[in-house]
Amino acid sequence: MQSSKREKAYIKKEAKKFWSEGEYNVWFSTLSIGVILLMALTLLVVILINGLGALWASDLALVQTKDGRKYLGEIKQEEQRPGGKGARIQLKIGNRDLYPLDFMWVDHEQIVSISYPKDAVTLEREEYGNFYGFLDNVKSPELQGEKLGFDELSVPAEKAKSLAEEQIAEIRSQADDMESIRLDMLKLTYDDPVDPEIPLLATELDQLKEVFHKTVTVQEKSHVEALQHIASMVDAEGRVRETPMVLIHRYYYPNQMGIGAKMIHYGAKLLELFTDDPRESNTEGGLFPALVGTVTLVFTMSLVSFPLGVMAAVYLREYAREGVMVQIIRVAVNNLAGIPSIVWGIFGLAFFVYVVGGGIDSIFFPERMPTPTFGTGGILWASATLGLLTVPVVIVATEEALGSVPSEIRQGSLALGATQFQTLMRVILPMSSPRIMTGFILAMSRAAGEVAPLMITGVVKLAPALPIDGTFPFFHLERKFMHLGFHIYDVGFQSPNVEAAKPMVFVTTLLLLGVVILMTSASIYLRNRMKKRFTGRTF
Amino acid sequence: MTEQTIEFSPVMRVSDLNLFYGESQALFGIEMDIPKHQVTALIGPSGCGKSTFLRCLNRMNDLLPIVSINGHISLEDGTDIYEKHQDPIQLRRKIGMIFQKSNPFPKSIYENVVFGLRIAGENRKVVLDAVVEDSLKRAALWDEVKDRLDQSAMGLSGGQMQRLCIARAIAVGPEILLMDEPCSALDPKSTAKIEDLIMELRGKYTIVIVTHNMQQASRVSDYTGFFFEGKLIEFDRTQQIFTNPKNQQTEDYITGRFG
Numbered sequence: 001m002q003s004s005k006r007e008k009a010y011i012k013k014e015a016k017k018f019w020s021e022g023e024y025n026v027w028f029s030t031l032s033i034g035v036i037l038l039m040a041l042t043l044l045v046v047i048l049i050n051g052l053g054a055l056w057a058s059d060l061a062l063v064q065t066k067d068g069r070k071y072l073g074e075i076k077q078e079e080q081r082p083g084g085k086g087a088r089i090q091l092k093i094g095n096r097d098l099y100p101l102d103f104m105w106v107d108h109e110q111i112v113s114i115s116y117p118k119d120a121v122t123l124e125r126e127e128y129g130n131f132y133g134f135l136d137n138v139k140s141p142e143l144q145g146e147k148l149g150f151d152e153l154s155v156p157a158e159k160a161k162s163l164a165e166e167q168i169a170e171i172r173s174q175a176d177d178m179e180s181i182r183l184d185m186l187k188l189t190y191d192d193p194v195d196p197e198i199p200l201l202a203t204e205l206d207q208l209k210e211v212f213h214k215t216v217t218v219q220e221k222s223h224v225e226a227l228q229h230i231a232s233m234v235d236a237e238g239r240v241r242e243t244p245m246v247l248i249h250r251y252y253y254p255n256q257m258g259i260g261a262k263m264i265h266y267g268a269k270l271l272e273l274f275t276d277d278p279r280e281s282n283t284e285g286g287l288f289p290a291l292v293g294t295v296t297l298v299f300t301m302s303l304v305s306f307p308l309g310v311m312a313a314v315y316l317r318e319y320a321r322e323g324v325m326v327q328i329i330r331v332a333v334n335n336l337a338g339i340p341s342i343v344w345g346i347f348g349l350a351f352f353v354y355v356v357g358g359g360i361d362s363i364f365f366p367e368r369m370p371t372p373t374f375g376t377g378g379i380l381w382a383s384a385t386l387g388l389l390t391v392p393v394v395i396v397a398t399e400e401a402l403g404s405v406p407s408e409i410r411q412g413s414l415a416l417g418a419t420q421f422q423t424l425m426r427v428i429l430p431m432s433s434p435r436i437m438t439g440f441i442l443a444m445s446r447a448a449g450e451v452a453p454l455m456i457t458g459v460v461k462l463a464p465a466l467p468i469d470g471t472f473p474f475f476h477l478e479r480k481f482m483h484l485g486f487h488i489y490d491v492g493f494q495s496p497n498v499e500a501a502k503p504m505v506f507v508t509t510l511l512l513l514g515v516v517i518l519m520t521s522a523s524i525y526l527r528n529r530m531k532k533r534f535t536g537r538t539f
Numbered sequence: 540m541t542e543q544t545i546e547f548s549p550v551m552r553v554s555d556l557n558l559f560y561g562e563s564q565a566l567f568g569i570e571m572d573i574p575k576h577q578v579t580a581l582i583g584p585s586g587c588g589k590s591t592f593l594r595c596l597n598r599m600n601d602l603l604p605i606v607s608i609n610g611h612i613s614l615e616d617g618t619d620i621y622e623k624h625q626d627p628i629q630l631r632r633k634i635g636m637i638f639q640k641s642n643p644f645p646k647s648i649y650e651n652v653v654f655g656l657r658i659a660g661e662n663r664k665v666v667l668d669a670v671v672e673d674s675l676k677r678a679a680l681w682d683e684v685k686d687r688l689d690q691s692a693m694g695l696s697g698g699q700m701q702r703l704c705i706a707r708a709i710a711v712g713p714e715i716l717l718m719d720e721p722c723s724a725l726d727p728k729s730t731a732k733i734e735d736l737i738m739e740l741r742g743k744y745t746i747v748i749v750t751h752n753m754q755q756a757s758r759v760s761d762y763t764g765f766f767f768e769g770k771l772i773e774f775d776r777t778q779q780i781f782t783n784p785k786n787q788q789t790e791d792y793i794t795g796r797f798g
Contacts, residue, residue: 321604406642408638408640408642409642409644411599411602411636411638411642412638412642412643412644412704413644413654414599414602414631415597415599415631415635415636415638415708416631416632416635416654416655416658416707416708416711417628417629417631417632417655417658417659417711418628418654418655418658419628419658422658426654426657426658427644430645431644431645534645
C-alpha cells in the first residue's frame with residue numbers, strides 16, 4: 001500500500017517533469033519524422049510494386065460469364081463494388097482492334113468459371129497493343145507442312161525484319177547525305193548565287209535522289225513481302241485475326257511458363273526497357289532515348305550551373321565588399337529559387353531560344369532560314385534554362401561552404417605570403433568542396449525532376465535522333481530530346497488509353513527515381529572522397 | 540613609452556604608430572625598436588592591443604577593411620612597410636606568423652611545409668625535399684613525422700600541429716617570426732617543447748611573441764614590452780622588467796595585482 005502510493009507520487013512527479021522540462025517536444029519531432037518517413041515509404045512502395053510488377057508476364061485467364069460470353073485476358077485487380085454490391089475484377093482483354101475497350105470490369109456474380117488454358121498466347125504487337133488469344137494456323141509463302149507454330153514462322157519473319165532494318169539504315173544514311181548536300185547548296189547559293197559549284201552539287205543531288213527512290217521502292221516491295229508471313233489468331237470467342245509476324249514484337253504462352261521462364265522473360269523486358277525505343281505512342285517498349293535525354297540534360301545542366309554558381313558565390317563571399325548592394329544581391333538570389341519553374345521556361349524560350357539561338361542562326365546559318373537550327377528548342381537551351389534555375393541553390397550552398405572555412409586557415413595562408421587568389425584556389429576551395437558538392441547534389445536532383453520548363457524549351461514526345469550519337473560531332477546539343485519526367489506526363493495524361501499506359505507511367509517513374517538516386521549517390525561518393533582528402537580528420 | 544634608449548641593433552623600428560578600428564583607437568603612438576636575433580615578448584592584459592600591434596608588423600591588419608593605421612614601421616634597410624608601393628605579400632614572406640590556434644592546412648605534412656614555397660613558384664622536388672627536412676628539423680618535428688610526411692597534418696597532436704606551423708613559417712625563410720600566443724591552446728608538455736624551440740631559434744631569427752603567461756615571457760625572452768590600454772607602457776630587458784620595473788603599472792601587473 002505504502003509503496004504503491006510512493007510509486008504513484010513518483011509517476012506524477014515524472015509526468016510533471018515531462019511537461020515542465022519540455023520533453024514532449026522531442027516526441028513531436030519524432031512524430032514528424034515518422035510521418036515524413038511513412039509518406040515517403042508509401043510512395044516508394046507504390047511505385048516499386050507497380051513499376052516492378054508492370055514487366056511481369058501475367059497469366060491469361062479465360063473468364064466465362066452467365067450471359068454466355070468468354071473473355072481472355074490478364075486479371076489486373078479485384079475490388080468491392082460501391083454500395084455493397086459484391087466484388088468485381090478488372091480484366092485486360094487487349095485486342096484493341098477487335099473490341100471497343102481493352103479493359104473491362106466483370107462482376108463476381110456474373111462469372112461462371114475462370115480457367116487458365118495452356119495454349120493461350122500473348123502477342124506484343126507493334127500496333128494496337130497486346131493480343132490475347134490462341135494460335136489457329138500460320139501462313140507463309142516460304143513454309144509448307146503441318147503443325148507449324150510461331151517458332152517456324154519467326155524464321156522467315158526474322159530474316160525479313162533484319163532485311164528491313166538494313167534497308168531503313170541505308171535509306172537513313174542516303175537521306176543524311178542528301179540533306180548535307182542540300183545544306184551545302186543552300187550555303188553556296190546564299191554566299192554567291194552563281195557559284196560554279198552549285199550545278200555540280202545539284203547534279204550530284206539528283207543522282208542521289210534517283211538512288212534514294214530506287215532504295216525506297218525496293219524497301220516498299222520487301223515490306224509487302226514481309227507482311228506475307230502471317231499468324232492467324234483466334235480470340236476467346238473464335239473471331240479470327242490475321243497478324244503479320246513482322247508486326248509481332250514478342251509472343252509467349254504465359255500459362256505454360258514456370259517461375260524460371262517468367263524471370264527470363266522479365267529480364268528480357270527489362271533489357272528492352274533500357275535499350276529499346278518506345279513503341280505504341282510511348283506506352284510500350286523501351287525508354288532508352290528518354291534515359292539518354294535525361295542524363296545528358298542533367299550533365300549539360302551541371303556544366304552551366306556549377307561554374308556559374310561557384311564563381312558567383314566566390315565573388316560574393318570573397319571579393320565583394322559587404323554592403324547594401326551585396327545584401328540586395330543575396331536576397332535576390334534567394335528569391336530566384338522561388339520563381340515558378342514554368343517562368344524559367346518562358347525566360348529560357350524568350351532568351352536562349354529566340355535571342356541566343358536566333359542570333360546564332362542569323363550569324364552562322366543564315367542560309368537555312370527560315371528553318372531554325374539553334375533558334376528552336378533543344379537540349380542545350382533546356383540545359384541552360386535548368387542551369388539558371390538551379391544556380392541559386394549552388395550559390396547559396398557555395399557561399400555557406402566558403403563561410404565555413406575557419407578564418408585561422410585563411411590567415412595562415414595569407415601570412416605565408418599567399419595572395420588572396422592563391423589562398424582561394426589552394427586552400428579555401430578544396431576545403432569547401434564537399435559542402436559545394438552538397439549544393440550541387442541538391443541542384444542536380446532538382447533539375448532531374450523538373451519538367452515544366454522543358455516543355456517549352458525542347459522536350460518532345462518522340463525524338464527522331466539522340467542528342468549523342470556516333471556521327472560527328474557526336475554531341476548534337478541543338479537537337480530535341482526525350483525526358484523521363486516529360487514521359488511520365490505524356491504517357492500518363494496525354495495518352496488516349498490511360499489504363500493501358502498506366503504500367504509504363506510507373507515504370508518510367510521508377511526509372512527516373514533510379515537515375516536520380518544513381519547520380520546523387522555517385523556525387524555523394526565523390527563528396528565523401530573529397531571530404532577525406534581535403535578536410536582530413538575532424539575532431 | 541620608453542624613457543631610455545636601449546643599446547641593440549634593431550631589425551624593425553616602429554615609430555608613432557596609431558591604429559583605429561573604425562572610430563575607436565586601439566593603439567596610441569607606439570614607439571618600439573625590435574632587437575635583431577633576439578626574442579621579444581609582448582605582455583599585457585586582454586584587449587591591451589598587443590596582438591593588434593603584432594599584426595601590424597606583417598600587415599595582417601590590412602585584411603580588415605575597418606582598420607586604419609598611421610605611423611611608420613621601417614625595416615633594417617630603412618624601407619617603411621606601410622609605404623604605398625610596399626607589397627604586403629613580399630613582406631609576409633619575410634615576416635612569418637604563428638597563430639594562437641594551430642592552423643595546419645588539411646593537406647599532407649609535406650604539403651603543409653612546402654605551401655609557402657609552392658605559392659612562390661618553387662616546384663623542384665629536390666629543393667622542396669631539402670626544405671622539408673631542414674624546416675622540420677629546426678622545428679624539432681622531423682623525428683616524429685619523418686615516416687609519415689604524406690599523411691594528413693590533421694592527424695597530428697595539438698603540440699605537433701603548432702610545431703608544424705612553425706616549420707611551415709620557417710620554410711619560407713623569413714627573418715622575423717611573429718608568434719601570437721602560440722602555446723595558449725597547448726598542454727604544459729607541448730608548451731615546454733615549443734619554448735625549447737623558441738630558445739633554439741633565437742640567434743637565427745628575430746622572434747616577437749605575444750603571451751599571457753608571465754613565466755613564459757621571463758623564460759624565453761630577451762626583451763619584454765608591457766602594453767596597457769593600447770599604449771606601450773614599458774619596454775626593456777626582460778630581466779629588468781621582471782626584477783626592477785620602472786613603471787608602477789608594470790610592477791602591479793607583473794606582481795599580479797591586476798590584469
